[in-house]
Amino acid sequence: MKIEELFAQNFVRHSVDFVLELRREFILRKCQFLQFLRTKTGLRGAFLAVFCTLAGASGAAAQSCAMCYQNAAASGAQGGATLRHAILVLLLPAITLFVGILGLVYRRRNPVR
Amino acid sequence: MQASPVTELLERDGGGGFGQSGPLGGGEGSGNPGVPQRAYVTGMILALGGILMFFMALVSAWVVRKGFPNSDWQPITPPRILWLNSLILIVSSVTLSRSRRCLVARRDEQSRHWWGITTILGVFFLAGQLLAWRQLAVAGLFLATNPSSSFFYVFTSAHGLHILGGIAALLVVAVRPPQRLTRQTATTVVAMYWHFLCVLWLGIFALLWLGK
DSSP states (O other), X not given: OOHHHHHHHHHHHHHHHHHXXXXXXXXXXXXXXXXXXXXXXXXXXXXXXXXXXXXXTHHHHTOOOHHHHHHHHHTHHHHHHHHHHHHHHHHHHHHHHHHHHHHHHHHTOSOOO | OOOOHHHHHHHHTTSSSXXXXXXXXXXXXXXXXXXXXXXXHHHXXXXXXXXXXXXXXXXXXXXXXXXXXXXXXXXXXXOTHHHHHHHHHHHHHHHHHHHHHHHHTTOHHHHHHHHHHHHHHHHHHHHHHHHHHHHHHHTTOOTTXXXXXXXXXXXXXXXXXXXXXXXXXXXXXXXXXXXXXOHHHHHHHHHHHHHHHHHHHHHHHHHHHHTO
16 A cells, blocks of 8 residues: 555544544533533523623614614604503513523423433 | 312323323323323413414504504494403303313213313304404494504404314314323313413403503
C-alpha cells in the first residue's frame, strides 16, 4: 500500500474517532447540565438567567411597528385604553395557560412508577 | 382524602397505566397498551387551552372594534331565546355530570340514559342557536349588517361548531367507543370538553348581553 493511501486511511479513521469523541463529550455534558438543572440550585439559576435575559431586553420591548404606533397614538386616550384592555384580554389567559402548563409539567416531571 | 371523580375513573382505568378495560367497559375500548390513559386527559387540557385562546382572540378583537373612537358600532340586542339556550346547555352539563357519577357508581344503564339526554340537549341547544339566527335575520340583522351583528354571528357560529364536535364525540362514545382509550377515559375527556363549552358559552353570552 502506498504511503498516500495509508495516510488517507489513518486520517479518515482519526477524524471519525475525533468526531465520535466530540459527540460523546457533548452528550455527557448535556446530561450533566440537565441533571444540574433538576437540582434546586440549577432551577434557581435557570430562573435567574431567564429573568436577567428578559430584564436586559427591555429595549427590545420598546420597539414596535411604526404604523401601529402612529395608529395607536392617533386614536387618543379612549383608543389607548381600548388597546390596553384588548392586550390584557389576550395576555391574561395566555399567561395563566403558560403557568398552568408549566405547573403541570413540573408536577409530572418524574415518570409514573 | 377523598378521591375526585376524575382520579377515581383514571384509577379504575388502571391508575393512568395501560388502558385496562374497566368493569363497566364490557369489552369496549380495550385501550392501547403503552399509552397511559392520563395522556388523553393532558391532551384534552392542552386542546382546551388552544380553544380558549381562539375565543380570547375574538374577544380581544371585539374589545378593539367596539371601543375604538369614531367606530361604526351599532349595538344589537341578542334574541331572548339565548336565555333558554343557556339554560339548556347548563342542564346538559348537569346531566353529563350525573352520567359520569353513575359510571363511577357502576350503574351502566343509568349512565347511558343520562348520556343520551345530554346528547339530545346538545342538539336542542344547536337548534335554539339556529332559531336565534333566524330571529336576527327576520329583524334585518345579517352577518355584514354592522360590526356588532358580525361579532354575534362569529361568536355563536364558532361556539356552535365546537358544540357540534361535542355532540359528535358524545355519539361516538355512546355508539362506537374508540379502541385506543377506555370508556372511562373517553367519558372523562368528553365531559371535560362539554363542561368547558358550557362555561365558555356563559362567558360569550355575558359578553353579548352586558357588552351590547
